[in-house]
Every structure is written in structure tokens, then in C-alpha cells.
Amino acid sequence: MSQTADIPQLKKIASQVRRDIVRMVHACQSGHPGGSLGCTDFFVALYFHILKHDPKFNMKAEGEDMFFLSNGHISPVWYSVLARSGYFDVKELATFRQLNSRLQGHPATHEHLPGIRIASGSLGQGLSVALGAAQAKKLAGDDRFVFVLMGDGELQEGQVWEAAMYAAHNKMDNVIASIDYNGQQIDGPVNKILSLLDLKAKWEAFGWEVIDSNGNNMDEIVKALEFAKTQAKKGKPVMNLMKTEMGFGVDYMVGSHKWHGVAPNDDELAKALAQLELTLGDY
Numbered sequence: 001m002s003q004t005a006d007i008p009q010l011k012k013i014a015s016q017v018r019r020d021i022v023r024m025v026h027a028c029q030s031g032h033p034g035g036s037l038g039c040t041d042f043f044v045a046l047y048f049h050i051l052k053h054d055p056k057f058n059m060k061a062e063g064e065d066m067f068f069l070s071n072g073h074i075s076p077v078w079y080s081v082l083a084r085s086g087y088f089d090v091k092e093l094a095t096f097r098q099l100n101s102r103l104q105g106h107p108a109t110h111e112h113l114p115g116i117r118i119a120s121g122s123l124g125q126g127l128s129v130a131l132g133a134a135q136a137k138k139l140a141g142d143d144r145f146v147f148v149l150m151g152d153g154e155l156q157e158g159q160v161w162e163a164a165m166y167a168a169h170n171k172m173d174n175v176i177a178s179i180d181y182n183g184q185q186i187d188g189p190v191n192k193i194l195s196l197l198d199l200k201a202k203w204e205a206f207g208w209e210v211i212d213s214n215g216n217n218m219d220e221i222v223k224a225l226e227f228a229k230t231q232a233k234k235g236k237p238v239m240n241l242m243k244t245e246m247g248f249g250v251d252y253m254v255g256s257h258k259w260h261g262v263a264p265n266d267d268e269l270a271k272a273l274a275q276l277e278l279t280l281g282d283y
Contacts, residue, residue: 007219013084014041015277015279020093022250022273024094026266031261033264034256035071035074035077037077039215042215043078046225047082050225052065053065053067057114061117063144067149068117070151071151072121072122080093093283127150130148131163131166147176148175151180168208181215184255211227212224215243224242225240
């Protein structure tokens with residue numbers, strides 16, 4: 001069942017997950033390392049400390065927490081964390097984006113990969129799906145939480161704001177949403193492509209309880225997610241505005257949209273691995 005690793009353990013797991021990410025994307029010369037690296041601490045905190053979940057995996061998650069990834073292109077970090085927490089063999093990470101692999105570039109369900117409940121990556125849809133699951137839990141008398149992660153660039157999709165209105169109106173207070181607020185999207189800085197202006201004020205105006213967090217500091221993201229749970233079940237959905245840096249952990253990738261969807265070459269992989277501690281063993 002759920003794991004509750006302490007902060008030093010979580011940091012070690014995060015280092016290994018970052019190694020997995022760069023190796024997976026390098027091996028197939030395809031994928032999205034930047035956002036995956038930036039969200040690693042969040043995923044590790046979630047799966048190894050916060051979520052009540054079972055790697056045996058039941059699609060309905062009765063009596064368990066649920067997680068949905070809306071920005072599905074950062075699948076490398078999710079696959080690594082799922083494998084490292086026991087959902088499937090870590091060796092399967094070597095099949096990422098290969099023909100007939102269950103580990104597709106965007107998470108999919110037709111191969112029944114444990115841990116994946118929806119196909120995702122068509123941006124703007126994840127919050128709506130999470131709200132449907134949260135409403136089902138309420139109807140079933142299940143008091144567990146539904147978590148969802150979105151990218152900041154996908155907030156340019158109108159469906160997100162329809163879902164935001166729906167959640168507040170229907171008092172979906174078992175939902176804890178997070179935004180990977182790194183300020184970067186595929187074509188450049190978010191503020192240059194289509195500015196989101198004051199996100200905190202927007203979500204508050206839409207009726208959400210909003211917290212701020214540092215997604216690249218393990219101590220802080222654990223505290224933020226724990227705090228978010230204390231703010232839930234009070235009549236409002238909860239939004240975690242999580243500041244991150246794209247490419248965090250690999251110095252030449254940090255903060256640049258250029259690493260949104262570009263794979264490192266052999267030399268760049270070696271440089272990245274030299275910065276990331278080997279803690280659990282490479283696959």
C-alpha cells in the first residue's frame with residue numbers, strides 16, 4: 001500500500017527518477033525532459049508520501065486517492081515514479097516510446113498499464129476528468145482525494161475555466177489540483193505566447209482555495225501538499241500554484257523552453273548523469 005518515505009529518502013528517489021528521465025528520453029531520442037525534470041519532486045512527494053494508493057492497481061480506486069496527469073507529455077517522470085513505487089517492473093522503462101511498448105509518449109489505456117486511468121496529453125482536459133472522478137467518489141460515499149496536475153501553458157484552453165467554474169459551483173472540495181507553473185511552453189515563455197496574468201487572483205475569483213508552493217524543494221512541496229489536504233473538505237476545491245523550473249536538476253536545461261521536447265545527445269546525457277546521484281540503481 002502507500003509509502004511514507006522521509007525527506008532524505010524522497011530526495012534520493014528524486015535523483016534516481018531524474019536519471020531515469022534523461023536516460024529514457026535519450027535512448028529513443030524522443031520525448032519531453034524539461035517538464036518531467038521540473039515536476040520530479042512533486043511526483044515523488046505525491047507517490048511516496050502523500051497519496052493513499054496501491055500498486056496492485058484497481059481502476060476504480062475505491063477507498064484510495066486518485067491522480068490524473070493532464071499535461072501527459074511529461075510521461076517520463078510519471079512512468080519512472082510508477083515503476084519505482086511498484087506498479088510495474090523498473091526494467092520496462094527501457095521500452096519507452098518503442099514499438100509495441102506500454103510506455104507510449106503520452107499515457108494511454110489500451111495496453112492496460114497499471115497506474116494509468118485515462119489517455120492524456122490532449123491539453124485542457126485533465127481537470128474535467130478529475131472532477132468527474134471526484135464527483136463519483138462523493139456519490140459513492142468515498143472520502144478519499146482526487147489529485148490532478150496541469151501545465152501552465154494549457155491554462156490557455158477554455159475547457160479548464162469551464163471546469164474551474166463547475167468545481168466551485170458544485171463544491172468539489174475533494175479535489176486538489178496543481179499547476180506546473182514554470183512559465184514555459186513549447187513555443188517560448190508563457191507570458192510572450194499568451195499571458196496568464198495573475199493566476200492566483202483568477203483561481204480565487206473562480207471560487208477556489210489557492211496555495212503557493214515551491215515545486216523544486218522537497219521539504220516545501222511535501223508541506224504544501226499536506227497543507228492542501230487540510231484545506232480540502234471545507235466546501236471549496238483546492239489549487240496548488242507550484243512554481244518550478246523546467247529542466248530542474250540538469251544545469252544546461254534549467255529554465256529554457258528549448259528543452260520542452262528535445263532529447264539529449266550522448267555528450268549531453270553524460271553531463272546530465274554526472275549531476276544526478278545514482279541512488280536506487282539504473283534500470
